[in-house]
Amino acid sequence: MQTAVEVKSFGKRFKKTIAVEDVSLTIQSGEIYGLIGPDGAGKSTLMQAVSGVLRFEKGEITVFGEKIDSEASANRIKRQLGFMPQGLGLNLYPDLSIDENIDFFANLRGVAPEILHTRKAKLLDVAGLSSFKNRAMKNLSGGMKQKLGLVCTLIHQPRLLILDEPTTGVDPVSRRDFWEMLNQLVREEGMTALISTAYMDEASRFNRLSMMHQGKVLDQGTADEIIRRTPGWLIEIESARSRELLPALNDAFEHVEELGDMIRIGGFALQSAEAERRLGMILQDGTESWSYSPIGLEEIFIQKLDNRSQNTPQMRLTENRSSHRKEAVSTDSQDTLIRAEDLVRRFDSFTAVDQVSFDVRAGEIFGLLGANGAGKSTVIKMLTGILPPSGGAGFVAGHNMATSSMSIKESIGYMSQAFSLYLDLTVSENIDLFGRIYGLSGKRLKERHQWVLQIGHLQKECNTSAGSLPMGKRQRLALGCALIHQPKVLFLDEPTSGVDPIGRREFWRILVQLAGELQVAILVTTHYMLEAEHCNRLALMQAGKVVAYDSPKNLKATLKQQKGQVLSLKVSRPYQAQSILESNGYSEVALYGSRVRLFSQEPETVGKDVAALLADKGIEITDVMILQPSLEDVFIEKIESSHSREA
């Protein structure tokens, strides 16, 4: 195989900060190579350097045999290169139609008119955009913008495709369609692709990948290799008495997470047999059911970072318990604290929120999920009384928020997406400021000040300015500030976006603690589908409507009843395997890197059939897994069935 891109000890600094340090990687032609890591990992920097649009000081980058070291040499490879920068549709021209956008990119790239015509028709067809050709780009949905971006980047048939976070903030169906489209085009045109993502669950989509964090590569290879190199196990326990079990589990295992009605424990150093023994002792009577679940890149990422920085504060739920019990508000856990009743919001002719109903009880973490633009923030604004609804009503603790008094609004905690803190003030100054805004003073303010520092583990950072805190700590401070007046209801709008997996895990631990011990009703929005697992119940929004509303467990169980389990096969020639299966009547065969996936009610028998069929065509199967449907699968199913209902 030929080498398409070679990066050798690449390094780049922006003024004083080091963006990327000593990164080396090789991309073979024809593969889909992934850069995976949270914000600030250096993915964009590396991609821009490979694209020849960013100068760098250290290392060497070679693309198709051309060393990229000057504007002139970079120019020589740009003909063969398609680059889509970060930000959904931001590189497109909002006032131009789909057709005009494509024509501009084609003319810019000197695509001959006769080729352009057929190529455009083909790409539009694959993207499913043919019938919207004359629509202005600014009026497209997030998913459509993303596909148009891809079409524009592909119009000149580049040999190397570089896409910077193409799937961030789009809905699960668009995400799946995007990967299908990309797989098809890469296969048909023999392209090489370098793609970055912040979603760890997308790792399986790549042939090979580099896992990055703070400018460094943590590990490289196929997702399977990386997982094999860091052996560990993950057990999910379903229990009705999770709160009782937690202390014992925390003592016995390294990683314990409370996810809705589930507890997930994991370990890397510990042998799984020993883990089973310890678990057996804790569960004893055994009314709980537990099962192994496949370990993902997210867990490995956290494990690798834990090894690097041993001083990361390990927070224990029990730690602050005594101090909280005093402050716990006595509320019946069946109290509905937040209720949305047929909420509707129209902006001119556009309906942003369409008859949304749900309720959130005290002590519950409720997830409001959806892509960017699905209407999540608008719902929150109506529930907090910032925005009057066009129809329906939002209630907090029984009060209609459109008409309620200021004092009720003050009993809400609200943390917005960004900038709720004053970045030039220190941690302590921020806390005091928010405290005084909510009318605290004297001893009371001091007490609450200490509480915020404690819950956010910020004791050491008292005098650091909020702006210089890492995102994870900054979000914990913002959370603390939103809680300074002890609200019973907490609204969190995308609290974890831009936070790395460790920071996210810490953040969720605090939320679980708040819900469990203080009986706070928490409504949280997110576009990380992985985070949905943390919620007791959730609502998935798609284009202003709620398309799924239940607990994660029930949602998955329902899908399992409907469609069965997931059969995942690692095969030698995935593209071929996919088309063979499709032509033999298997529906919804999806491609994940070197694996094909399909749903089946009888995975064992179907597995055998498929294996025979593929072996017949000379395709090797190296691994077979039977997986439970994920929430992502649920969401895709729900969105699609809501589409077909409308159609």
Place this chain on the structure above:
Amino acid sequence: MMNLHTVKTLAYKEWLEIWRDRVYFSMAFIFPVVMMLVLGFGLSFDVEKMPFVIVDYDNSDESREYSYKFTSSRYFDYKGHARSTKETETLVAKADIRFVLVIPPEFSQKIKRGQRAQIQALIDGMFTYRASMVSGYLAAINGHYNAQLMRSWAMKNSGMTEHEVQAMLSPVSLETRYLYNNELKSIWSTGTGLIILVMLVSPAMLAALGVVREKETGSIFNIYASTVSRAEFITGKLLPYVLISYINISILCLLALWIFEAPFKGELSLLLVANLFYVASAAAIGILVSTFVKSQAAAALISMLGTMIPGIMYSGLMMPVESMSAEAVVEAHAFPAMYQLEIIWGAFLKGQGWSELWFNILILFGFVLLFWSLAILRFHKRVDE
């Protein structure tokens, strides 16, 4: 080196974007017209209709006749009589009036007795230029009155005719004719001159925003990552703004003719060519600015200040270049505004044409090339951050 097809693609896309963005599009045309009208009427240097009040302590036929000389003048706006100078103090302080004319008691007696009578003028000295103009007008009117007194005295005593007296008293008479601007209407000069200021600021701002907007959204990466050459990009960006600005400068020239009623005496073809090079050089300045900044706010501020200050101070609009300090003269020559001002005034007011001003055209063209090349040299497709 430049692929015209690519340039056309870039320019057409830019034009479509401006055209579809109705707010931006209307701003592009409304801004210059508003700026021209506001500054044109606001920046008048004409000292006309200066409000004033008379304090007449004498109240005689003579004093009334003397007063009439002032109240009937088109330069002054008579606001009435006051009983004492005290009363006028607040009026001057509030700038309701600009000066007070005080006629002392015994004004008529003194004149009749052949004594010297003193008149007092209290002028608001805050604006020195206007104050000295007022004082000049007052002296002239006063002189006129003196001459009239002398004439009637001489006629009465010598029995000569008015003509003979005139010839004897002022043997040399001065006939003044103002060239190019016969009525000395400052709006003719400032009104036409403002075209160079407005059409320096507005193309520069539009073009700078046009590029920086793409930097802010990230669509500039489409250019960075493509095979488009630097010259193609700069030229493609420039052309739509040159077109818009050319339409604008033509509108402003018509405004100068219709609203400010300036005459047009020179060669039209010269003006049309000069306008094109001038707005092109201004837009190129904007593109050059855009290569230094990253945000739209910075682009707007820098391109506006960077053109407005030299446009006002070193163009010859406010002060003739010849009377500037040596450094200012150098700055004036290093900017296209001065050359275009000479062309505009030459074509509108002086009746000049190609034979007098061809060299200015050449220089303007030179500026276009200079700024265009600098922008190309400054623009990089492989950047530091």
